[in-house]
Amino acid sequence: xxxLTLFVVVPVLVILALIFTKDLKxxxxxxxxxxxxxxxxxxxxxxxYFRERAVNDAVMLFTRDLVWFEQFNIHYAIxxxxxxxxxxxxxxxxxxxxxxxxxxxxxxxxxxxIALIVLASGVYGFFISIDLFTMLVFYEIAxxxxxxxxxxxxxGNKEYSAxxxxxxxxxxxxxxxxxxxxxxxxxxxxxxxxxxxxxxIAQVNIPFEAQKLFFPLTFMGxxxxxxxxxxxxxxxxxHASAPTAVSMLHAGVLMKLGxxxxxxxxxFLLPAGALEWSWFFIILSxxxxxxxxxxxxxxxDLKYINAYASVSHxxxxxxxxxxxxxxxxxxxxxxxxxxGFMTALFFALIxxxxxxxxTRDITKLGGxxxxxxxxxxxxxxxxMALLGLPGFSGFVAExxxxxxxxxxxxxxxxxxxxxxxxxxVVTAVYVLRVVGIMLMGPVKNEAYNQLEATTWFEKTGIxxxxxxxxxxxxxxxxxxxxxxxxxxxxxxGVL
Amino acid sequence: MELSNFxxxxxxxxxxxxxxxxxxxxxxxxxxxxxxxLHLALLFFGIHTAVGFLPLAESFLFxxxxxxxxxxxxxxxxxxIGVFTLLLQSAEWLEKNMVSQERGTEFFILMxxxxxxxxxxxxxxxxxxxxxxxxxxxxxxxxxxxxEIIKRESGEAGIKFILSxxxxxxxxxxxxxxxxxxxxxxxxxxxxxxLTAGNLTILGFLLFFAGLAFKISLVPFHFWTADVYEGAPxxxxxxxxxxxxxxxxxxxxxxxxxxxxxxxxIWEPMLYVLAVATMFIGNxxxxxxxxxxxxxxxxxxxxxxFILLGLMTGTQLGTATVVYFVTIYIFSNLxxxxxxxxxxxxxxxxxxxxxxxxxxxxxxxxxxxxxxxFSLAGIPPVAGFFGKFFLFTAAASEGFYLxxxxxxxxxxxxxxxxxxxxxxxxxxxxxxxIPFFENKLYMRLGLLITVLGILALGLYSPLYDYIYQxxxxxx
Numbered sequence: 001x002x003x004l005t006l007f008v009v010v011p012v013l014v015i016l017a018l019i020f021t022k023d024l025k026x027x028x029x030x031x032x033x034x035x036x037x038x039x040x041x042x043x044x045x046x047x048x049y050f051r052e053r054a055v056n057d058a059v060m061l062f063t064r065d066l067v068w069f070e071q072f073n074i075h076y077a078i079x080x081x082x083x084x085x086x087x088x089x090x091x092x093x094x095x096x097x098x099x100x101x102x103x104x105x106x107x108x109x110x111x112x113x114i115a116l117i118v119l120a121s122g123v124y125g126f127f128i129s130i131d132l133f134t135m136l137v138f139y140e141i142a143x144x145x146x147x148x149x150x151x152x153x154x155x156g157n158k159e160y161s162a163x164x165x166x167x168x169x170x171x172x173x174x175x176x177x178x179x180x181x182x183x184x185x186x187x188x189x190x191x192x193x194x195x196x197x198x199x200x201i202a203q204v205n206i207p208f209e210a211q212k213l214f215f216p217l218t219f220m221g222x223x224x225x226x227x228x229x230x231x232x233x234x235x236x237x238x239h240a241s242a243p244t245a246v247s248m249l250h251a252g253v254l255m256k257l258g259x260x261x262x263x264x265x266x267x268f269l270l271p272a273g274a275l276e277w278s279w280f281f282i283i284l285s286x287x288x289x290x291x292x293x294x295x296x297x298x299x300x301d302l303k304y305i306n307a308y309a310s311v312s313h314x315x316x317x318x319x320x321x322x323x324x325x326x327x328x329x330x331x332x333x334x335x336x337x338x339x340g341f342m343t344a345l346f347f348a349l350i351x352x353x354x355x356x357x358x359t360r361d362i363t364k365l366g367g368x369x370x371x372x373x374x375x376x377x378x379x380x381x382x383x384m385a386l387l388g389l390p391g392f393s394g395f396v397a398e399x400x401x402x403x404x405x406x407x408x409x410x411x412x413x414x415x416x417x418x419x420x421x422x423x424x425v426v427t428a429v430y431v432l433r434v435v436g437i438m439l440m441g442p443v444k445n446e447a448y449n450q451l452e453a454t455t456w457f458e459k460t461g462i463x464x465x466x467x468x469x470x471x472x473x474x475x476x477x478x479x480x481x482x483x484x485x486x487x488x489x490x491x492x493g494v495l
Numbered sequence: 496m497e498l499s500n501f502x503x504x505x506x507x508x509x510x511x512x513x514x515x516x517x518x519x520x521x522x523x524x525x526x527x528x529x530x531x532x533l534h535l536a537l538l539f540f541g542i543h544t545a546v547g548f549l550p551l552a553e554s555f556l557f558x559x560x561x562x563x564x565x566x567x568x569x570x571x572x573x574x575x576i577g578v579f580t581l582l583l584q585s586a587e588w589l590e591k592n593m594v595s596q597e598r599g600t601e602f603f604i605l606m607x608x609x610x611x612x613x614x615x616x617x618x619x620x621x622x623x624x625x626x627x628x629x630x631x632x633x634x635x636x637x638x639x640x641x642x643e644i645i646k647r648e649s650g651e652a653g654i655k656f657i658l659s660x661x662x663x664x665x666x667x668x669x670x671x672x673x674x675x676x677x678x679x680x681x682x683x684x685x686x687x688x689x690l691t692a693g694n695l696t697i698l699g700f701l702l703f704f705a706g707l708a709f710k711i712s713l714v715p716f717h718f719w720t721a722d723v724y725e726g727a728p729x730x731x732x733x734x735x736x737x738x739x740x741x742x743x744x745x746x747x748x749x750x751x752x753x754x755x756x757x758x759x760x761i762w763e764p765m766l767y768v769l770a771v772a773t774m775f776i777g778n779x780x781x782x783x784x785x786x787x788x789x790x791x792x793x794x795x796x797x798x799x800x801f802i803l804l805g806l807m808t809g810t811q812l813g814t815a816t817v818v819y820f821v822t823i824y825i826f827s828n829l830x831x832x833x834x835x836x837x838x839x840x841x842x843x844x845x846x847x848x849x850x851x852x853x854x855x856x857x858x859x860x861x862x863x864x865x866x867x868x869f870s871l872a873g874i875p876p877v878a879g880f881f882g883k884f885f886l887f888t889a890a891a892s893e894g895f896y897l898x899x900x901x902x903x904x905x906x907x908x909x910x911x912x913x914x915x916x917x918x919x920x921x922x923x924x925x926x927x928x929i930p931f932f933e934n935k936l937y938m939r940l941g942l943l944i945t946v947l948g949i950l951a952l953g954l955y956s957p958l959y960d961y962i963y964q965x966x967x968x969x970x
Contacts, residue, residue: 069956071815071963072888133884137875144874147914151922159922163914170874170910174903177884181891181899213896 002064003048004078004128006041007088010034011121015114024109028099031113035096038120042092049085049482059199059489060130068134073195077131082486083263083333084127086479087256090340091127093464094252095120098245100461101348105153105243112153115145116245123253132180132196132265136173139261142254143169143225146238146246154241161234161241168234169225176221176261182214183269201269202493208272215273218266219281226258227311228281228318229288236295236307244351247303251310252344256336259317263332263490267321271494278322279412285322286416288315293426297433302350302360305434306343309386312423313339319420320401323413324495326487328404331397333483338385338393338472345382345465349375352458356451362437366444374454376439378462383431385469388424393472396480398424503554503563506547506571507614513539514607521600530594536603537582537937544575553968555620559682562620566965570745570818571614576944577738577825578610583941584833585730587934588840592643602642605635606734613742617749622671622681625746629667629706632742633660636735640727652726659709659719667706673699683754690757700758704765707750710743711799714773721780724792729839732788733832736795741821744802748817752809752969759809766807767898773800774905781912787835787845790912791828794871797909798824801883804890804902814966816889819959820882823870826948827879830867833942834860841932847916851925857932861920863942868913870949873906878953885959 014034021027045062052061060079068074080088098116105112122142129135143166150162180196186206187195195201224231235255239247267274292312299305313335320332352375353368354360369376385392388399405417443449454462472479501508516539520532555562582603593599612631619625637660641653675681677696678689690696709716724732751762777797784790802824805817837860838853839845854861870879883906887899919925934942952958 070960071812072885074956136884137880140875140880144869147917148921151918159918162922163911163918166914167907167911171904171907174906175900177887177903178891178896178900181888182896184888185891 002062003041003045004062004064004080007038007124007128008121010038010041011117011124014117015121018110018114018117021110024105027109027113028103028105031099031117032096034117035092035099039092039096042089045080046085046089049080049082053082053485063130072133073193074133075131075197076134077197078128078134079130079199080128081489082482082484083260086333086337086482087127087260087340088124090256090337090468091120091123091253093468094249094340094344097344097348097461097464098248100457100464101248101351102243102245103455103457105245107153112149112243115149116249119145119149119249119254123257126257127260130198132183132198132201134196135261135265136177136180139176139257140170140173142257143173146242146250146254149246150238150242153243153246155243156241157237158241161237165234165238168231172221172224172231175217179214179218179221179266182210182217183265186210186214198264198269202489206270206272211270211273212276215266215270215277216280218270219262219277222258222261222266223281223318224258226255226262226318227288227314228258229284229291229311229315232288232292232311235311236304239307239310239347240301240303244347244354247347247351248344251307251347252340255310255314256340259314259321259332259336262318263321263329267494268490274322274324274494278324282319282322282413282416285315285318286419288312289319289420289423290426293423293430296430297426300362302353302362302434302438303347305362305430306346306350309346309427309430310339310343312427313343313386316398316401316420316423319416320404323401323405323408325404325407326484326491327400327407329487329490330480330483331400331402331404334393334400334472334476334480335397337479338397338469341465341469341472342382342385342394345378345462345469346386348458348461348465349379349382352454357445357448362434364444365438365448366441367439368443368448369439370443371448371451372454374459378466379439380435381466382469383435385473387428387431391470391473393469393476396472396476500554500556503552503556504561505551506568506575507611507618509543509546510607510611510614513543514604514611517600517604517607526597529597529599530590532600532603533586533589533594536600537579537586540575540579540582540607544572544579547572547575557620559620559684560624561615561618563618564968566818566968567617567749569962569965570617570742573822573825574610574613574738574742577741577829578606578734580829580833580941580944581730581733581738582606583937583944584733584829584836585728586937586941588728588730588836591840598642602639605639609633609635609639609734610738613738617742617746619746620683622674622683622686626664626668626671629710630664632739633664633710636660636731636739639731639734640723642728642731646726648726649728650726652723655719655726656723663706663709663716666702670699670702670704670706674703683750687754687756690754692758692761697758697761700755700761704762707743707747708769711740711747711802712796713769713799713803714776714796717773717777717796720796721784721789721792724788725786729788729832729836732792733829733836736791736832737825737828740795740799741825744799744806744817744821748806748814749969751806752814756809763807763809766803767895770800770803770807770898771901773797773803774902775800778905778908778912781909784912785846785848787847787850787916790847790916791831791835794909794912795828797905798828798871800905801886801902804895804898805886807895808889808893810889810892811963811966811969812892813889814969815959815963816882816885818962818966820886822962823878823882823948823952826945826952827867827870830863830942830945830949831871833938833945834864834867837934837938837942838929840938842929844929847919849929850916850919851923852928853920853925855924856928856930860934860942863946864920865917866946866949868916872910872913874910876954878949878951881953881959
């Protein structure tokens with residue numbers, strides 16, 4: 001079996017194994033083994049990719065093409081480039097960390113892990129697809145388990161949040177369906193056959209009128225998942241209600257599908273539409289960047305703070321993608337990765353704090369540094385990474401984004417860039433505000449003096465996420481190379 | 496004409512034989528052993544279903560009154576599986592309530608008669624045969640809807656159905672007479688050549704169409720649906736929403752794509768408007784339903800709206816996607832009705848609120864329901880997604896992007912109320928969840944068939960290719 005199909009087959013096998021597990025112990029062991037295998041394959045894929053790339057300069061590597069629905073020319077077509085390899089690696093790490101963080105899941109553990117892994121398999125499938133139909137199938141497979149994950153295992157206003165999140169995301173995917181059909185029926189513009197294959201469509205000059213019509217549909221279909229302002233409202237509620245591992249996976253991985261889809265489908269296949277519409281979406285994403293930052297400033301619930309921070313940081317991804325140059329694109333992908341690790345780490349830490357103190361309200365917390373030093377220190381590190389301190393992944397990403405953004409020299413772009421950059425300052429404020437109130441100062445609540453120390457599985461989860469953050473920050477070049485190379489077809493196609 | 500030619504009516508003959516056998520059995524078997532008729536009927540019909548899949552020639556009988564081709568033959572097979580599944584699901588209810596009242600055999604005879612009518616309806620080669628088939632398929636259902644005579648709602652459902660159905664048939668027949676008046680023939684073949692768009696023809700077509708629209712419960716001919724579904728026994732509601740609707744959509748497609756093709760410039764915009772109205776009204780009314788049968792009634796109205804997306808294209812792609820969608824829809828809806836049936840038979844509960852906490856007591860049943868609802872909502876990887884996506888593809892291939900957009904808006908609306916049921920089953924714990932119960936063998940088998948259908952029909956692509964090949968007959 002080829003290396004990519006394994007990414008879909010292994011989760012299916014794990015799910016089958018999970019069906020036969022009896023209790024939490026067995027379920028988590030099976031999921032952990034599954035996660036480790038998946039991580040192993042992902043690392044193997046990375047090295048295999050480097051080896052293959054040295055001798056092969058095709059756009060997509062490890063391609064495989066099986067006819068599925070012949071009448072519609074639908075194929076099970078898979079392949080990866082550097083961008084997808086990096087995102088697959090991100091996914092496998094976050095999923096494994098998520099399993100560790102859910103080590104003590106009490107309620108319906110088997111079902112929880114099954115839903116989690118269904119979600120993961122959808123994400124993997126999405127990243128390896130180069131056929132629009134297959135991609136859409138995996139996209140929806142990744143989204144729908146969220147309803148059960150939040151609804152059953154969530155907290156707070158979970159029924160409302162789960163419904164809102166699912167409807168907004170599935171609504172977006174429904175709009176995306178129209179966009180994909182539009183692309184499909186214009187893929188014969190140069191006289192070829194109708195096709196769903198991304199690489200083939202990229203060669204076709206889709207008529208300008210069609211691009212202008214279908215770009216916003218396709219873009220919006222993905223952008224809602226990427227929490228583009230003003231369609232981000234599902235994100236704070238959803239994250240606040242979701243259980244820890246689900247928040248991690250969702251903010252860390254699932255939301256990256258949005259940026260990836262925008263880049264790979266909307267912009268790559270409809271470049272003229274992208275040029276035509278970029279001003280409009282730049283305004284939206286720049287607004288999102290600054291709005292998310294200010295909203296995070298005002299929240300007192302830790303999860304809401306982090307959710308709005310995600311809106312802000314993912315706004316930067318869309319913003320950078322629309323800047324239409326290589327440096328900014330590189331930054332966008334790096335930001336996707338970096339934000340994936342950071343936000344997953346944040347949600348993991350918030351879960352741990354909440355698990356011990358039973359509150360996420362920062363005004364009720366204080367002096368945690370004295371009682372749970374490990375978690376607190378990691379929280380500070382993650383905060384530093386989030387506000388873009390050199391030495392962490394966030395700095396590399398944002399540096400690239402704004403370097404790229406400043407290469408556009410018209411007034412409109414300048415203003416948008418300056419607005420977005422100013423969000424960095426606000427980021428520093430809301431990160432330090434939380435650190436100051438929650439971690440420093442006297443211990444506010446007597447009961448907090450006897451908090452449980454960090455367990456081995458929590459530490460493992462944290463380490464898994466922290467290593468790549470520092471790794472990318474200290475040695476950004478190798479991952480940058482991985483991405484840069486793969487940007488070439490986009491540069492030829494879009495610019 | 497040779498006698499062997501009659502084998503073209505193999506489906507009809509064998510079903511008729513079963514009906515006659517059942518009448519004999521009713522007379523011959525003593526009262527204290529009447530429950531064996533149930534097993535007998537299931538056995539007969541099972542064999543009938545299996546034999547039905549043997550290939551059949553493409554030909555016609557009685558100078559074109561009755562015809563059969565691979566497409567029609569295939570669809571009869573699908574209807575057979577549907578009815579067989581439905582009987583399996585209803586077996587326990589029949590045994591519990593009906594056999595004791597000595598009315599078990601009647602149920603089978605009436606249902607098989609109605610199915611026989613559907614065979615004739617979809618095999619019709621002229622308007623007369625079509626009309627007789629339609630009547631034969633409708634009248635027994637009225638009796639079936641009123642089958643639970645001790646329940647007031649059931650009688651109400653029966654009378655409502657027969658009154659509206661009679662009106663619809665009458666209007667339809669009036670339309671047929673007008674078509675006859677302008678064309679001088681009732682044979683589809685002749686009408687096809689002489690049909691021109693005169694005023695009388697158009698009026699005839701509209702009246703004729705109304706009759707079928709009633710059976711598919713398109714808005715604004717849908718008012719009977721929810722009330723009848725709610726009052727009728729669940730098996731019958733299921734029959735109406737699945738088999739009856741499927742067959743009617745199928746024959747409507749055949750007629751539109753062949754005989755009435757010259758009027759396409761009229762029915763295309765008409766179906767456009769009806770599709771939008773049906774989807775929106777069906778979905779919006781489904782949002783607030785508490786009773787599961789009413790809920791599924793409005794959901795099935797909305798699904799009919801989606802079918803129109805494929806119907807209005809008039810192409811081979813449209814034919815294939817409609818037949819494919821209807822096939823998938825039959826399995827999905829049967830699964831949903833099956834679960835409602837199982838719960839209702841065991842506990843008598845039919846409201847969404849009663850389903851709260853179902854997963855924790857009856858996980859398997861809840862999972863079947865979830866698969867069914869996901870399939871109806873069109874979520875991959877279950878079959879419904881493929882059915883719906885391909886219907887949208889068919890509509891988009893003719894350039895109806897706005898319609899597809901409105902349809903996807905409706906898909907999202909429908910997802911909301913499907914999730915409400917899932918919320919009740921999985922998320923809520925419920926104050927008094929339905930206790931665990933074991934299903935009988937027949938019910939399990941009935942649900943298993945639907946689950947297999949839901950899982951396999953989408954992922955297994957050769958089926959679609961096969962249907963597409965069959966669709967060539969019409970275009």
